[in-house]
Amino acid sequence: MPSFDIVSEVNEVEIRNAVEQANKEVANRFDFKGSDARIEQADKVLTVFADDEFKLDQVKEILTGKLTKRNVDVRCLDEGKIDKVSGNKVKQTVTIKVGIETELAKKIVKLIKDSKLKVQASIQGEAVRVSGAKRDVLQETIALVRKSIDEFPLQYQNFRD
Incomplete structure (x- = not known):
């Protein structure tokens, strides 16, 4: 029968590559010079760090662009709430739903x-x-x-x- x-399912290798490319772009962009903007990956949880909410949105936009180029559907991303870290810094967890x-x-x-x-x-x-x-x-x-x-x-x- x-x-x-x-x-x-999502391709975890493509996600890791997209995160590395996004981190490289954030490190090289002029508007992020001297900031602590980055993306960390732990299994199926991505943590986006930035100096303020505007930069956080910019980093997430870079990440979704890189994921889209690598044929990872961004509808599988589940964004958590924005948490304040020390000072003005903020972070947000993005869970990959599988x-x-x-x-x-x-x-x-x-x-x-x-x-x-x-x-x-x-x-x-x-x-x-x-x-x-x-x-x-x-x-x-x-x-x-x-x-x-x-x-x-x-x-x-x-x-x-």
Whole structure:
């Protein structure tokens, strides 16, 4: 029985490269001379440091530009609140969301079931597995989900006959 998985993943190597490029650009830009603006990465959490909120926004803009150039979908970034550090300095944590959350997975399963396509959808941890009798029906399902879910980046993997 043919099947495929709906997942949400990001390329961690591309994220690390984008962070390094953004830090290099911040270090070389004239408007950041003498400031403590930088981005630190710890696994799936990025911490953006700057002297004030304006510079923080500038650093985040540089980061999103670098991520976009490296084909990392910026919709997977979840920005936290801005915290004050010593003096005027501020920092913000940006979490990289990986995997489909339970609410979104339930929404996808309900969408597929309401479409009356002859497929079965089930939640498998942080992924949704869709199986059906024919390949064409599975491709219709992929098209339906692509058209309907646009608030979060999704990938379609493990297509098996």
